[in-house]
Amino acid sequence: MPNFSPFQRTREAPNLPTGTVKFILYCISSFPGLLTLMLILETGQAACNILVPYAVKAIMDGVASLTGDTGPVLKTLQQPLLLLAGLALAEIIFSRTSGALLIIIGPRLRQRTTQKLFAYLQYHSVSYFGHHFAGALAHRISETAISVNHTTWSVLCEFWPITITFSVSIFLLLGVHQGLGQYVASWVLAYIAISYWLATRCQHYAKSYAATRSQVNGKIVDAVSNMLNAKLFARLDYERRYLNEYLETEVRAGRRTFWYMERVRWFQFIAAAALKIGTVYYALTLWEGGIISVGDFTMSIALALLIISDARNLTRRFLEFFEYVGNVANGIDTIVRPHEIVDKPEATPLIVTHGRIEFRHVRFGYDPSQPVFEDLNVIIEPGQRVGLVGFSGSGKSTFVALMLRNYEPQDGAILIDDVDIAGVFQDSLHEQVSLIPQDPSLFHRSLKENIGYGKLDAEDAEIIGAADLAHADEFIKDMKEGYDALVGERGVKLSGGQRQRIAIARVMLKDAPILILDEATSSLDSVTEKTIQENLDRAMGRKTVIAVAHRLSTIAHLDRILVFDNGRIVEDGSHNELLDRKGFYHRLWSMQAGGFLPEEAVSG
Numbered sequence: 001m002p003n004f005s006p007f008q009r010t011r012e013a014p015n016l017p018t019g020t021v022k023f024i025l026y027c028i029s030s031f032p033g034l035l036t037l038m039l040i041l042e043t044g045q046a047a048c049n050i051l052v053p054y055a056v057k058a059i060m061d062g063v064a065s066l067t068g069d070t071g072p073v074l075k076t077l078q079q080p081l082l083l084l085a086g087l088a089l090a091e092i093i094f095s096r097t098s099g100a101l102l103i104i105i106g107p108r109l110r111q112r113t114t115q116k117l118f119a120y121l122q123y124h125s126v127s128y129f130g131h132h133f134a135g136a137l138a139h140r141i142s143e144t145a146i147s148v149n150h151t152t153w154s155v156l157c158e159f160w161p162i163t164i165t166f167s168v169s170i171f172l173l174l175g176v177h178q179g180l181g182q183y184v185a186s187w188v189l190a191y192i193a194i195s196y197w198l199a200t201r202c203q204h205y206a207k208s209y210a211a212t213r214s215q216v217n218g219k220i221v222d223a224v225s226n227m228l229n230a231k232l233f234a235r236l237d238y239e240r241r242y243l244n245e246y247l248e249t250e251v252r253a254g255r256r257t258f259w260y261m262e263r264v265r266w267f268q269f270i271a272a273a274a275l276k277i278g279t280v281y282y283a284l285t286l287w288e289g290g291i292i293s294v295g296d297f298t299m300s301i302a303l304a305l306l307i308i309s310d311a312r313n314l315t316r317r318f319l320e321f322f323e324y325v326g327n328v329a330n331g332i333d334t335i336v337r338p339h340e341i342v343d344k345p346e347a348t349p350l351i352v353t354h355g356r357i358e359f360r361h362v363r364f365g366y367d368p369s370q371p372v373f374e375d376l377n378v379i380i381e382p383g384q385r386v387g388l389v390g391f392s393g394s395g396k397s398t399f400v401a402l403m404l405r406n407y408e409p410q411d412g413a414i415l416i417d418d419v420d421i422a423g424v425f426q427d428s429l430h431e432q433v434s435l436i437p438q439d440p441s442l443f444h445r446s447l448k449e450n451i452g453y454g455k456l457d458a459e460d461a462e463i464i465g466a467a468d469l470a471h472a473d474e475f476i477k478d479m480k481e482g483y484d485a486l487v488g489e490r491g492v493k494l495s496g497g498q499r500q501r502i503a504i505a506r507v508m509l510k511d512a513p514i515l516i517l518d519e520a521t522s523s524l525d526s527v528t529e530k531t532i533q534e535n536l537d538r539a540m541g542r543k544t545v546i547a548v549a550h551r552l553s554t555i556a557h558l559d560r561i562l563v564f565d566n567g568r569i570v571e572d573g574s575h576n577e578l579l580d581r582k583g584f585y586h587r588l589w590s591m592q593a594g595g596f597l598p599e600e601a602v603s604g
């Protein structure tokens with residue numbers, strides 16, 4: 001188990017900027033000093049690079065001034081040679097220090113971005129998670145974090161040095177000769193503009209190629225998760241052919257993109273040739289006319305070659321940059337959208353002293369135009385044990401979901417101990433209300449951690465005690481690794497009944513004053529169910545309990561039963577009272593086959 005205090009927590013949902021540039025700046029703002037240093041180092045490295053042709057010019061001019069005697073060569077060329085060596089050394093130092101900074105900042109920046117996005121994601125509502133696949137969200141977070149890094153490095157280590165190379169080259173060439181400088185400057189401006197334009201055009205191809213790749217990934221995931229179906233139906237061949245259809249689409253989209261890139265390369269090669277030949281011709285003419293020295297001539301050619309080497313792949317760099325920025329924008333769009341249910345600024349912690357629950361004139365619909373509850377009014381007294389029954393779709397789970405504030409009513413209020421839960425901190429509500437769901441999902445962590453989730457600072461003895469009450473201890477003891485056994489993703493290595501027992505144990509450990517059981521024992525055999533039910537009854541103590549049940553026998557002994565029909569409470573009373581009333585509940589009870597309600601509603 002990670003070693004952190006169980007009580008570190010933040011109540012307030014984090015705020016994140018929604019603009020792409022602002023978001024990237026926000027993420028990198030944790031490293032102002034290191035990033036500035038990196039910018040300086042990249043500037044230094046680019047400057048060293050660009051000054052090499054200048055040193056070569058000095059050497060060439062020195063060589064040209066030499067007479068036939070080779071004796072004083074080194075002496076004459078001492079300064080430019082030292083400059084050349086100094087530049088080489090400085091370039092190594094700048095570039096490797098920058099490399100080291102990249103190693104220091106890179107993983108940390110990725111971690112911070114992931115942390116921020118994950119923290120933001122946590123505050124989305126249950127309905128948000130119902131609309132987004134877990135895998136897709138995890139992928140989005142990691143893509144966004146990687147793309148924030150890449151965007152930063154693109155600007156710092158690619159576009160910025162290129163800007164310096166281009167600007168200083170033009171400056172040096174203007175110094176050599178105005179016309180030559182203007183020729184290269186026009187070439188550079190035109191080249192950048194065309195590269196940018198080509199990249200924006202290519203974006204369309206790159207996007208559709210990326211879409212086909214992710215479609216293929218999705219198909220592979222779907223096929224792998226349905227491998228059992230494929231085997232049971234002997235459809236392995238079919239699955240290969242099915243996947244191949246999508247792979248073919250990917251190949252076609254890939255070819256379109258690469259052909260376009262190939263055409264871009266033609267442009268680059270022709271443009272590079274134009275710069276090379278043009279500069280050589282221009283500089284040669286100037287040298288011939290005695291306007292520039294042989295050193296200037298050499299420097300001009302070297303600068304042109306340097307520009308060409310930096311300009312190569314500029315379209316691809318733009319394209320990658322767009323892709324990273326697009327990824328960040330997508331991540332923001334999916335994750336950094338407004339939270340659906342937010343704690344109010346004036347929110348207070350909920351402290352349950354009695355456990356009285358009231359639904360007051362509650363109107364709610366998942367789609368507000370089709371309300372599940374129109375005007376629901378009900379009071380559950382402190383310590384009361386209430387069963388909710390009704391046909392499938394009658395509103396029982398919605399009732400529970402509203403109590404947990406998974407959704408907010410469009411009208412009316414839900415009060416606990418006379419406090420409107422809309423005005424309390426959501427986590428304080430969840431601390432006071434426990435839920436045992438019908439199909440509990442567990443973390444892929446040890447059994448001990450899963451049970452201990454109900455009370456993070458629980459002693460081992462408390463965990464075992466809770467497991468014992470939930471009849472989980474008996475099967476855990478039989479496992480090779482006991483309480484340290486891992487349960488598999490969502491608890492798949494356990495049977496439904498075992499998962500339910502772990503969920504019961506962790507809720508017993510949590511010991512909240514209000515308890516909600518949503519078919520909490522439905523996956524258990526009747527013998528285990530009976531014993532757990534007794535333990536649950538004991539654990540309920542003076543808690544307020546709401547139990548949703550399809551098997552009426554499991555709630556018949558409770559203090560009160562609310563009968564739901566089409567979002568209305570049509571009957572309310574104890575089991576015996578309701579039977580005596582010979583109404584809806586009586587019909588349900590009579591219709592029960594083996595203790596279950598029929599699926600279909602029966603008209604009155």
Ligand SMILES: Nc1ncnc2c1ncn2[C@@H]1O[C@H](COP(=O)(O)OP(=O)(O)OP(=O)(O)O)[C@@H](O)[C@H]1O
Nearest residue numbers: 130366367372390391392393394395396397398399
């Ligand atoms: N997440 C959702 N989005 C949209 N509609 C929903 C959602 N959950 C439930 N509903 C609808 O709300 C109505 C009430 O459903 P609810 O799940 O509360 O019924 P229930 O009594 O708990 O049913 P069951 O016994 O089958 O669990 C149904 O018409 C259902 O289709």
